[in-house]
Amino acid sequence: MSLSADHAVEALRAAGEPTRLRILALLASEELSVMELSRILDQSQPRVSRHLKLMADAHLIERFPDGAWVFYRLPAYGPVRRLADTVLDLLDNADAERDLQRLEDVRREREIEAETYFERVAPQWDRIRSLYVSESAVEAAIERAAGPGPFERLVDLGTGSGRMLTLLGRRARTSIGLDLSQQMLNLARTNVARCGLDGAELRHGDIFATRLPGQCADLVVVHQVLHYLTDPAAAIAEAARLVMPGGRLLIVDFAPHTIEALRREHQHRRLGFADSEVRGWLSDAGLKPAAPIALPPDREGLTVTIWTAERAQQGRSAA
Incomplete structure (x- = not known):
């Protein structure tokens, strides 16, 4: 399965901005909420949401609501995912390295919260x-x-x-x-x-x-x-x-x-x-x-x- 020329151009245009490339690199690691992306990027939620909307409209990323939260992720497979992976492979981006370090901080906080919860409720x-x-x-x-x-x-x-x-x-x-x-x-x-x-x-x-x-x-x-x-x-x-x-x-x-x-x-x-x-x-x-x-x-x-x-x-x- 291949992308049409129009779809490829649309996806590349949606990715063609530094913050959006940073978001793509983060979503290549795991699905994330708007709040988590905002914190990692150190940008306001409305600004991050605008970037996400442009990429979602171009079918470069997937959006799925879950209760009051909204999560985003890259497609699991297919030509759009291959395109995104190719773009990310070509980047030498110091911002992406810093973002991934901040993502690790978010993950550690999640783990601590989960461990604290499990330890509290384990007997019950x-x-x-x-x-x-x-x-x-x-x-x-x-x-x-x-x-x-x-x-x-x-x-x-x-x-x-x-x-x-x-x-x-x-x-x-x-x-x-x-x-x-x-x-x-x-x-x-x-x-x-x-x-x-x-x-x-x-x-x-x-x-x-x-x-x-x-x-x-x-x-x-x-x-x-x-x-x-x-x-x-x-x-x-x-x-x-x-x-x-x-x-x-x-x-x-x-x-x-x-x-x-x-x-x-x-x-x-x-x-x-x-x-x-x-x-x-x-x-x-x-x-x-x-x-x-x-x-x-x-x-x-x-x-x-x-x-x-x-x-x-x-x-x-x-x-």
Whole structure:
């Protein structure tokens, strides 16, 4: 697929300004909000918004609202992304280096906020989740969606209190839970030990770079994690990389909602996900999505959606 001459000229014109080139370099790293870009660039939000609008109108970047916030990102692939990458590769820009250093400051602050939150809520983690949905109904649906097993290896990314390990671990010969919070890992270790799951291992690990071998698990679970992440598509791609031929990826998260308090008080970066968005990420990662399962709340609250996808069995022989 190629760009038309008119589209290429329009995109290049939209990029043809120093601040916009700086924005492109930042968005090549991750999706960012207007507020975050304004802080990194040390420019007013209205000025940054004008630059973003010009580039979005030229389809050079993608704009997506999420509750009261608006995020921007480069296209994941395609001719426009190749054009942007080519332009950025040709730049020798000291401003871009300084911007990336400021981006690291923003990331560190996010991490500190998230760690502080997780440490504060770790003992009540399961109780907080139960405030929004019927946890028993969700877990019963998760068990059905996972399938009866037995599984050779279960991997739980962002394991939190270890609930998915204790729920599904008896169906697996071995299981691994990864989390960045040592406080949560300590809680998970206690819960796993109480359930007598001798084959479960808890590791400090990053959902974006698990350091686990590719196609190593026949069941990978990402339970109520995506809404905290800056790049959920990248997390799904890494999770999908771990799925062996014939194996399954199971994702549990919220459907789109408008409860801004979850962002302010509980560090939710995204207010839920549309089916089309998640299914697109799963397909892009090389998996075949199944029909999602929607679980509306018993009372006013959040709808939980369960997405599953499998890696084709015929890939086993090629591997």
